[in-house]
Amino acid sequence: MLRPTVSFSHRTPMKKYWMILMLAALGSGPAVAAPGDTKVAKWKDDRTAAFLLMFDDGWPSHWQVAIPEMTKRGLIGTFYINPEKGEYKKFEEKWTKEIPQTGMVLANHTMTHKGVTDLENAEYEVGGCAEYIRKVTAKPKPELLSYGQPGVGEGKWNITKEQLDELLRKHHLIDRPPFNDHGAVYHLQTTEQMMALAEKAIGAKGMEYLILHGVERKEPDWGYQDFWALKQDVFFPLLDRLKEKSDKGELWITDHITQHKYEVQREATAVKVLRATREGIELEVKCTANPQWYDGVLTLISEVPDGWKKVTISQGDARTTADVKDGVVKFDALPGVVLLTGR
Incomplete structure (x- = not known):
């Protein structure tokens, strides 16, 4: 310096x-901060860290146990489905009609979970699953999807990494973080072990995640459990503690794609002060990420003049208000011009 x-x-x-x-x-x-000085929060709502809950294979216990318990606590997860797998096909209506209404996010785990024989088959397994999910969710425009490669036996995955990467690009899929050391039951068995991942994220102000398969099912009693079923007396306390961390502003618990989009947009965004007076502040938010795929809001933190208690935030036709705390206001915004008016 x-x-x-x-x-x-x-x-x-x-x-x-x-x-x-x-x-x-x-x-x-x-340098002393001046009215209008603005930064992009590292994570949504200026939370300390991000944490992702990911569920593989479309097991019945996901909609029987995991999703209802998460919904009670206002938590979001990513669910990696196999549309041609038996357990999924039997209860397909649950996944296509009910689960998208809960706010949970569907993700690509290939069509069958059986691996790929060659590039043509990989197009069906990977590309076909992406097409299926986009048809089910029926969003106004195509969106990025998360991809989690299924674990298959030796000799069952017969394309190269380069070929897979090209398929992911073609179908606008984002590879999730690896399973290594993050699998419930397989790597981590206790609530404390799983919460250690959350504490690690908070300490680093970064992102961590947990990958689950089945969850213990008590009602209805089918006489068997789904694959690698996590005990309820581990899973429920985990959700409770994650909820506590969320309520304290320490964790942003979200889905993989929302976290990915925020991180990419954050690094590609600059905020310029166009005008700053005692009456109002005008900002220009510019993001160089491709808006076709990276179109989410970012949380901004702006310094405001002394005496401002509340701020009206205007962007286009949208209006909202926020309280001032410690001389700053926090709010969500899209790329474009933002007007802050104090009172």
Whole structure:
């Protein structure tokens, strides 16, 4: 970091010399924030860290146990489905009619979970699953989807990494983080072990995740459990503790694609102050990420003039209000011009 240069001679009076040093020290300190100065929060709502719950294989216990319990607590998860797998096909209406209404997010785990024989078959397994999900969710425009590669036996995955990467690009799929050391039951058996991932994310102000398969089913009693079923006396306390962290503003619990989009847009966004007066602040938010795929809101944190207690945030036809706390206001915005008016 550049610092002011101070020169003096033997003729410089000692008192004057110390005054020069003091002024130089003051000049090298951090700049004082000014009204309008704005930064993008690292995570949505300025939460400390992000945490993802991911569920594989479309097991019945997901809609029987996991989703109802998560919905009670206002938590979101990503559910990696196999549309041609037996357990999914038997209860397909649950997944296509009911689950999208809960806010849970469907993701690509290939059509059958059986691997791929060649590139043509991989197009069916990977591309076909993406097409199926987009048809089920019927969004106004195509959106990015999360992809989780299924674990299959040796010799069952017969395309190269480069070929898979090209398929993901073609179908606008985002590869999720790896299963390694993040699998419930397989790697982690207790609530404490799983919460250690959340604490790690908070400590690093980063992102962590947990990958689950089945969840223990008590009612109805089918006489068997889904694959790698996590006990309810581990799963329910985990959800409770994640909810507590969320309520405290320590964790943003979301789905993989929403987290991915926020991170990409955050790194590609700059905020410019167009005008800052006691009456109002005008900002220009610019994002260089492709708006076709990266179109989510970002949380901004703006310094406001002394005396402002509430702020009206205007962007296009949208209006909202937010309270000022410690001289700043936090709000969500899209790329474009944002007007802040204080009172």
